Amino acid sequence: MRQQLVQLLYGVSISSDLDSGNVELAERLILNAVLDGLEIGRAGIWLLNAENTAIECRLLLDRENNQEIQTLVLPRDAYPAYFKALDTQRTITAEDAHTDPATFEFSESYLKPLNIGAMLDAPIRYKGKMIGIFCCEHIGGARHWSEDECSFIGALADLYGRALSAQENERTNAKLERANQLLEQRVAERTRTLEVTLSELTTMQEKLIESEKMASLGNLVAGIAHEVNTPIGIAVTANSSAKDKLNTLNKLIESNTLTKTALLEGMNHLNECFKISFANLERAAKLISDFKQTAVDQSSLNLLETNIKDYLENIIHSLMPLTRSHNIEVDIQCNDDLKLITVPGALSQIFLNLVNNSCVHGFVGRDQNKITISVTVDKQSDTYSICYLDNGHGMSEDVMHKVFEPFFTTKRGNGGSGLGMSIVYNLATQALQGEVSIDSKPNNGVTVTFKLPQKLA
CATH class of the missing domain: 3.30.450.40 (GAF domain)
Structure with missing residues (x-):
């Protein structure tokens, strides 16, 4: 040329x-x-x-x-x-x-x-x-x-x-900028609404669990119609998915690779997430508003030096009407002079829940029921263990893996709230600063083991 x-x-x-x-x-x-x-x-x-x-x-x-x-x-x-x-x-x-x-x-x-x-x-x-x-x-x-x-x-x-x-490219960028501004505004507005609703539901849930910790399970729950955790979990997941999709769209915009198809798909995805979130949050809010409870026994969570055997015997004595009605023999195996600095109120709530759980789930339709509570001290690690054992029906592996989850119960509609074992776990790991584990098989009872420090700070 x-x-x-x-x-x-x-x-x-x-x-x-x-x-x-x-x-x-x-x-x-x-x-x-x-x-x-x-x-x-x-x-x-x-x-x-x-x-x-x-x-x-x-x-x-x-x-x-x-x-x-x-x-x-x-x-x-x-x-x-x-x-x-x-x-x-x-x-x-x-x-x-x-x-x-x-x-x-x-x-x-x-x-x-x-x-x-x-x-x-x-x-x-x-x-x-x-x-x-x-x-x-x-x-x-x-x-x-x-x-x-x-x-x-x-x-x-x-x-x-x-x-x-x-x-x-210039036209597309201008359209995308306008669409992104509108999208961000809509997402921000709906996210604020979701966050307010979730905050209210979280506060209500915390109050509900706190009330449960302070009451005997036998009189705490008048009834729960449906599980609350499921709709909240779905709403949280949908909200998280919406945020992820928005981040993906922003990255595509920044890299100038966003297509009309991707934008439409993203907007459809966000709209679907918001529909799911609002539907489930409304359902959860209705369930919580209908949840009725009666607190009958306030327990202190103060830190005290406690004779463990005496305290466990007092707990079991207070539950005599319950154990007698289910023909339960309770055996406490503990050193008579074992004194520990702990939170006796937490221990009281834990064993109230465990005994009641055995009566509601483990001993139904059974005779010669027995509960064994054994306490052992490990001086080398400065810890002690409490083992709670019943000889009831036991539970399947699937149920055992879910038993500490909030609101999980196999007695939905029959007075079970699904909060009892969740509160046991929270008290053991937070108030008592220890660990808890569970072992069970069908028709072979339940063993709940707590490993706790001898002195709490």
Whole structure:
């Protein structure tokens, strides 16, 4: 390619107008390069319409008459030979436009009135599809189009495709920015609503558990209709999923890779998450408002030096009506003089819950029921262990794994709240600063083991 054409191409390729997103500036830049490089009087950009039934003039610069034209339309059915050439040929090099098979149809109506003798048309391709042409019109007689000139006009057509990409990116970014602002506003509003609701539900749940810790299970729960933890968990999961999806959309926006499909999918996902969250939070709020309770036994959680055996015997004595009604023998195995600095109120609540749990679940329909409570001291680790063992029905492995979960119960609808064993776990690990484990098999009783420090800070 001759040096003049190379320099013109280079000037166009580095111009900021090409990537500004303003395609009108890029069109003028390229068409002026066409006029200068080919030394012709007229050059235009023509784009196919959406139906592919006509080609419309986007911009035509006429230096011969110092004009700009933007209103011409060439219908396909009026110029079938020309459109066939457009569909099948890479370029149209009509050295004599009046006789060339591709352009002769324009002779009387277009070429002669404007004194056009030769035409060079190069296709404009965008995203793999031909969307229009660069039309170069030589004023005067016939003209030979060199290979350099054909390559030059083809390269400019490719650069026009770059300008179209910049324009599309600019429009897409503007739309995405508006959509993102709206989306962030909607998500923020709904998230605030969810957070307020979740905070209220969490506060209500904490109060509920605190009340349960201070009461005997036999009189605490008047009834619970449904499990509260499940709808709260679903709402939290849906809210987390919405936040993750929003983060994903923001990352796609920042990397300029967000597509319309991804945006629509993300918005649909967020809307679905909000529907799920609101439905489940409303359900949970209704359940908690209907939850009735009666506190009958307040226990202190003060730190005291306690004779463990005496205290355990006092607890079991207070439960004599319950153990007697279920024909339960209770055996306490502990050193008579074992004194520890602990929270006796927590121990009281733990064993009230354990004994009641055995009566409600383990000893139903059974005789010769027995509970063994053994206390051993490990001086080396400065800890002691309490082992609670009953010879009741036991539990399956699945139930055993869930027994410490809040609101899990196998007696839903029969007075079971599902809070008893959860409170046992919380008291053992928090108030008593220890560990708790459980072991059980069907028809082989339940063993609950506590490993606790001898002195609490």
